[in-house]
Amino acid sequence: MSQPAPTGSMPETAAGAAPAAYETVEQLVRAQLSKALGGKRGMVEGALPTITFTLAWVVGRDLRVALSLGAGLAGVLLVVRLVQRQTPQFVLNAIVGIAIAAVFALRSGEAQDAFLPGIIYNAGYAALMVGSVLIRWPLVGFVIGSVTGDPTSWRSDTGLVRLCGRLTLLLAVPCVLRVAVQYPLWLGGEEMVAWLGAAKIALGWPLQVAALASMVWLLSRNATPLVPQQAAAA
Numbered sequence: 098m099s100q101p102a103p104t105g106s107m108p109e110t111a112a113g114a115a116p117a118a119y120e121t122v123e124q125l126v127r128a129q130l131s132k133a134l135g136g137k138r139g140m141v142e143g144a145l146p147t148i149t150f151t152l153a154w155v156v157g158r159d160l161r162v163a164l165s166l167g168a169g170l171a172g173v174l175l176v177v178r179l180v181q182r183q184t185p186q187f188v189l190n191a192i193v194g195i196a197i198a199a200v201f202a203l204r205s206g207e208a209q210d211a212f213l214p215g216i217i218y219n220a221g222y223a224a225l226m227v228g229s230v231l232i233r234w235p236l237v238g239f240v241i242g243s244v245t246g247d248p249t250s251w252r253s254d255t256g257l258v259r260l261c262g263r264l265t266l267l268l269a270v271p272c273v274l275r276v277a278v279q280y281p282l283w284l285g286g287e288e289m290v291a292w293l294g295a296a297k298i299a300l301g302w303p304l305q306v307a308a309l310a311s312m313v314w315l316l317s318r319n320a321t322p323l324v325p326q327q328a329a330a331a
Contacts (some may be wrong), residue, residue, distance in 0.1 A: 110117045113187075118331050138185035140301075140305075140306075142187050142191060143191050143301065144298050144302060145169040145170055145171075145191075146170050146171045146192075146194075147301075148294070148298060149170045150164060150195070150297070151163075151291060151293075153166045154290055155294075155295075157291070159210075160202055160208050161203070164195070164198070164199045168195050168199070169324050175189065190194075194215070196214070201213050207286070209285075209287055210283075212283060212290075213283060214274070215279055216275070216276055216279050216283060219275045219276050219279075220276045223269045223276065226265050227266070229265060230265050235258065235261040236251070236265050236268075237264040237265045238257070238265075248290075260315075262301070262310055263315060264315065267308050270308055271300065274301045275304070277297050
């Protein structure tokens, strides 16, 4: 998704900083979520190593070979990014994920444990996001604060707190669904590895895109000023 074009005068960020590129919360969150997904290429780069590992293990039933192939493909993708002088962020994320998965799987010798770090991560992330909403400090609010230069000013606007809470819950939904689907499969042992791989891919970027679409729909219904105090003064 392309970054929305700003309109009107832009609020200042921290003292001496350049004007912010966004005027409303909706513009900011749409742009930040698009960047977080990495576009189509970033999503493909994140999925390919998992696909390679899963297929290699299903065919050969050799854990070390499957992990090596997944890591090798990630390495090739990294080299391509560097040669093209493009950001390797999303490939590096995949490499870190494979490294952690390899540690878990090789320690236990069980292929399904390659998916355990992702399950733990999603469970912790979901708990953090839901908890932040319950205590009325939704995490999306801090994304806004990082741009405005004041990490907590958004809490002075109850409408903005509610909006950030809804957005944070929408971000939590994919994490909750991943744990609900993948944890029972992980309990099924090595016979469920193929299903685990399929579930990880299906519940990865497609689910994230669905959550993004829901957030865009919610954001399209509002036009919340990025700095409520400045809007009121105007």
